[in-house]
Amino acid sequence: MSNEFYRFRKISSLLGEFQELENQSIYFADPESLNDPMEGFRDMYWSGDYIVWRNLFKHYLLCLEKLSSLLLISGEEHPISKQDILVLSNDALFPTLEYKILFEKMVNDFFDNKNVLKLIEDISNRTTPIRKNELFFYLNNVHQFALDIIFNVYESNNLIPKREKQATSSDKAIKNLIDTDFIGQLEKSLKESIDGDKVVNALFSAQRSTYYQMDLIHTYNGIFNQSTKNKNLVLVDFPDAYIEQLETLVFPEWYTACFMSECKSSSVWGHYGDNHSGACLIFSSENIDNKNFLNLKGRNGYSSVDGPTYGFSKREFYPINYVEGYGEIDFFRMLGRLPTFTIQSMWYSLDGEISKCADNMMDSEDKWRDNYWNNFYRDIAIKSQDWSYEHEYRLILENSFDSFSEPKDRSLNYEFKSLKGIIFGIKTSKEDKLKILKIIEEKCRESKRDDFCFYQAYYSSDEKCICYYPMNLIKFQNEV
Structure with missing residues (x-):
C-alpha cells in the first residue's frame, strides 16, 4: 500500500482565515458538518433482561426530570435542545440531598404502577432485538405518565403552581398495551x-x-406553538430526542480529517478542491506494522499548573469500508463510555442482582474494551458504496479522555517534513499559486529542505481522468 495520502483544500482554508498552510494545521470536523448524512450511523438495538430494561426506564425518568427542571428555570427565554438531555448523568449526581429525595419519590411513584412493571417485564421477554422505532413506541406510550409523575412531585413540593387540568389517567396508553397483550401478540x-x-x-x-407526519401536520396547523419550542421539547419531542442522545452514552463524540488514496476524480476535485480552483496536499505517512500514521501535535492533557498540555502523537489512517448496510451495536453491552463502577451500579444491578448483560465485561474487561473500540472505529469508517469513488481514508479524534468540542482544539499541527508536495488545481489562479510558493519557500529555507515538489493538475484525454505533471523547474535554493 502506498504511503502517500491526498488532502483536497479550498484556497480560503489554506491561505484565508485559518491559514492552514502557514500553520501546518489539519482541522478535524464533526460528523454533522460532513456531506454524508449517514456519517457514523449505527444500527443500534436493545436486547436485555429485566434488570437493564428497568434501569433504562429509570434513566429515562432521570433525564426527563433534569430537562423539566431546566425548562422551569429557562422558560422560553433561553433555548434548550436535545444536547441538554444529560444522558451521561446518574442518580448519584444531585446537588443537594433534598433534590435526591425528590427524585427518589418520582422513581417510587413511577415503578409503583403495576402496568409499568408489566410492560417492562414484557419488553424484557421479547425474543428479537428491539430497534429504535420499537423503543420509541414504548417510550412514547410511557412519556405522558412519566411527565405526570414528575409534575405531581413538583406540585406537592410547591415547585410549580397547581395545574388547572391534571391528567386523570395518564397511564391509559400503558394500560392499553397491557390489556390488549400487545407484546404477546407481537x-x-x-x-x-x-x-x-x-x-x-x-x-x-x-x-x-405516522407520528412524524402527524407532528408536522400539528405544527403546520398551529397546534404545536413554535414560540414554545422548549416546552415542546419536554412535552412532545423528548422520547425521540432521548433515543438520539442515547448513542452518546455508548461511544464518545468523534471528529475526522479526510484524505484520499488517489486524486484522479474530477468529481472529487469539484467537490473538495473548490471546483478545481483549490489545491491538493500530498502527505507522506509513516508505516508501522502495515498501518499508516501521521504524526500530529495537539492537546494531550491538562496540567493544574500550566493548563492544557500539547505534544505529538501518531494518528492512524483508517480506510473507509464501502459497504451495503451498517454495523450493529448491542446497546446494553456497549456502555463503554461510562466508568466501570457507574455501568455496574446504574445499569447492570438491581436489588443485589447482576444483569446477564454484564457477563462479557465480568469475564474479561480487557477483551471487552478491545471489542468496544473495534466497534467504535468500525462504524465511523463505513460509508455506502455510493461514495466509493472517493477512495477515502481518515484520521480520527475522539473525546475519550479529553474534550475536543471547541473547534480551536481540533486543529492539529503536522511536521513540515510530512508534507511531500502540492498539486495545483486546473483553475487555481496564478495569484494563489504565487502565495503558496512564497509560504513553501520560507518553510523550505527554515528546514533546509530541497526536495519539496509542486505539480499541476490537468485532464488527460488518454487516461480519461485528472492527472498531474511535476513542475520540475520550480526549485528553492537554500541560503549559504
Missing part, C-alpha cells in the same frame, strides 16, 4: 411468520412514520 406473529422480524420492523417503522 411475539405470536413472530413465531407464526417466516419473516416475522421484518414484519415487526415494518410495523414500528410505519408507526413512527
Whole structure:
C-alpha cells in the first residue's frame, strides 16, 4: 500500500482565515458538518433482561426530570435542545440531598404502577432485538405518565403552581398495551411468520412514520406553538430526542480529517478542491506494522499548573469500508463510555442482582474494551458504496479522555517534513499559486529542505481522468 495520502483544500482554508498552510494545521470536523448524512450511523438495538430494561426506564425518568427542571428555570427565554438531555448523568449526581429525595419519590411513584412493571417485564421477554422505532413506541406510550409523575412531585413540593387540568389517567396508553397483550401478540406473529422480524420492523417503522407526519401536520396547523419550542421539547419531542442522545452514552463524540488514496476524480476535485480552483496536499505517512500514521501535535492533557498540555502523537489512517448496510451495536453491552463502577451500579444491578448483560465485561474487561473500540472505529469508517469513488481514508479524534468540542482544539499541527508536495488545481489562479510558493519557500529555507515538489493538475484525454505533471523547474535554493 502506498504511503502517500491526498488532502483536497479550498484556497480560503489554506491561505484565508485559518491559514492552514502557514500553520501546518489539519482541522478535524464533526460528523454533522460532513456531506454524508449517514456519517457514523449505527444500527443500534436493545436486547436485555429485566434488570437493564428497568434501569433504562429509570434513566429515562432521570433525564426527563433534569430537562423539566431546566425548562422551569429557562422558560422560553433561553433555548434548550436535545444536547441538554444529560444522558451521561446518574442518580448519584444531585446537588443537594433534598433534590435526591425528590427524585427518589418520582422513581417510587413511577415503578409503583403495576402496568409499568408489566410492560417492562414484557419488553424484557421479547425474543428479537428491539430497534429504535420499537423503543420509541414504548417510550412514547410511557412519556405522558412519566411527565405526570414528575409534575405531581413538583406540585406537592410547591415547585410549580397547581395545574388547572391534571391528567386523570395518564397511564391509559400503558394500560392499553397491557390489556390488549400487545407484546404477546407481537411475539405470536413472530413465531407464526417466516419473516416475522421484518414484519415487526415494518410495523414500528410505519408507526413512527405516522407520528412524524402527524407532528408536522400539528405544527403546520398551529397546534404545536413554535414560540414554545422548549416546552415542546419536554412535552412532545423528548422520547425521540432521548433515543438520539442515547448513542452518546455508548461511544464518545468523534471528529475526522479526510484524505484520499488517489486524486484522479474530477468529481472529487469539484467537490473538495473548490471546483478545481483549490489545491491538493500530498502527505507522506509513516508505516508501522502495515498501518499508516501521521504524526500530529495537539492537546494531550491538562496540567493544574500550566493548563492544557500539547505534544505529538501518531494518528492512524483508517480506510473507509464501502459497504451495503451498517454495523450493529448491542446497546446494553456497549456502555463503554461510562466508568466501570457507574455501568455496574446504574445499569447492570438491581436489588443485589447482576444483569446477564454484564457477563462479557465480568469475564474479561480487557477483551471487552478491545471489542468496544473495534466497534467504535468500525462504524465511523463505513460509508455506502455510493461514495466509493472517493477512495477515502481518515484520521480520527475522539473525546475519550479529553474534550475536543471547541473547534480551536481540533486543529492539529503536522511536521513540515510530512508534507511531500502540492498539486495545483486546473483553475487555481496564478495569484494563489504565487502565495503558496512564497509560504513553501520560507518553510523550505527554515528546514533546509530541497526536495519539496509542486505539480499541476490537468485532464488527460488518454487516461480519461485528472492527472498531474511535476513542475520540475520550480526549485528553492537554500541560503549559504
